[in-house]
Amino acid sequence: MSETRIRRAYELARERYAEQGVDAEAAMRAVDALPISIHCWQGDDVGGFERAGAELSGGGIQVTGNHPGKARDVPELRADIEAAARLCPGPKRLNLHAIYGEFGSAAVDRDRLEPAHFSGWIDWARERGLALDFNATLFSHPLAAEGFTLSHRDAGVREFWIEHARRARRVAAAMGRAQRSPCVHNLWIPDGSKDHPADRAGFRARLIESLDAVYAERHDPGELEDSVEGKLFGIGSEAFVVGSNDFYLGYAATRRLFLTLDMGHFHPTESVADKVSALLPFLPGLLLHVSRGVRWDSDHVVAQDEALTDLCRELARSSALSRVRMGLDYFDGSIDRVGAWAVGYRAARKALLAAFLEPRPALLEAEAAGDGFQRLALLENAKAAPWGAVWDEYCLRSSVPPDEALVAGVEAYARGVLAKRS
């Protein structure tokens, strides 16, 4: 599509939105103020680079597919992230996991993690104007093989993981300091069991004790924002998850931490969108793991489905958006990984833009008047409104290809770079 056609279509769309009291320019500005943290782990199927060639996926994380061209080391992963970022409009951050450090030739176990292992990432990110987010990695490790980490019966195992999480928070704080923007540190652990335990309370008491030990070390909130992530069930933790959503909701509220809501971590009929306004009054903030579950927590590439549309609407409507952080969380090794990054990111950004274009004044008026029919009609009409024309304009202004050019962009990188990896 030519630039002139994009501009013309946008002008018509802008006028049409203005008639409904919606300012398309303001909507673009609003989405442009919201960073989306790109998850590094889509690039190599959550493998990480602790040891060369390590295939560590496991411990509740399941990636399927073996599409060729996977990043094999940090330089390749960085190149792929840059390629994906060129296809993603709007402000971006990069979300790293502890297993993505640069450990050199020495074997560095998780309880030996240092900010120095991430100085290469910090420099690389600074040169590109990217801020970093971080995650402790409490899976894909021999001491996580029994399915328990911070809630393990063995005090030695717990101590190992407490030390890892403490160090991961220090790495995150170092990132926050270097980038002058708080680094969000998210903690997810795989702890749980396939079958029903006899002592649920015991596991949870141990988890509380371990978490308190991890968070006892105070950091400057200008450098570090801590979030905890619960889950409904996982592979091997079907009957019991120690850190369930209820558990972490209570923990985050009492310890004043952020709560992570992963879109794949709830019962499929539960609405994550509904949780935003229910939780924000009680918590310092929310971290959203934007994902797509298909029947279960399958971590499919994000698509613009109803769950995402509803979630973004609630964000656009929220008066507490400054306390919400957004990160992608999916991994698909069965299709082009750079393409997967770009499609998922763009779906999230597009859904945000469409949400900021909803005819809010008219909707509020209909609702205040108790006119349910009008409210429904307005929401239905919004689905066919010309937000695609605004999206094209947004991509153009961001110097990023429009939707029509996305496939060609991904294929060019696959041919030029990925095909040479064997």
Ligand code: RNT
């Ligand atoms: C796992 C959680 C967690 C991970 C990442 C890799 O179920 O969603 O957020 O996906 O930390």
Ligand code: ZN
């Ligand atoms: Zn998640």
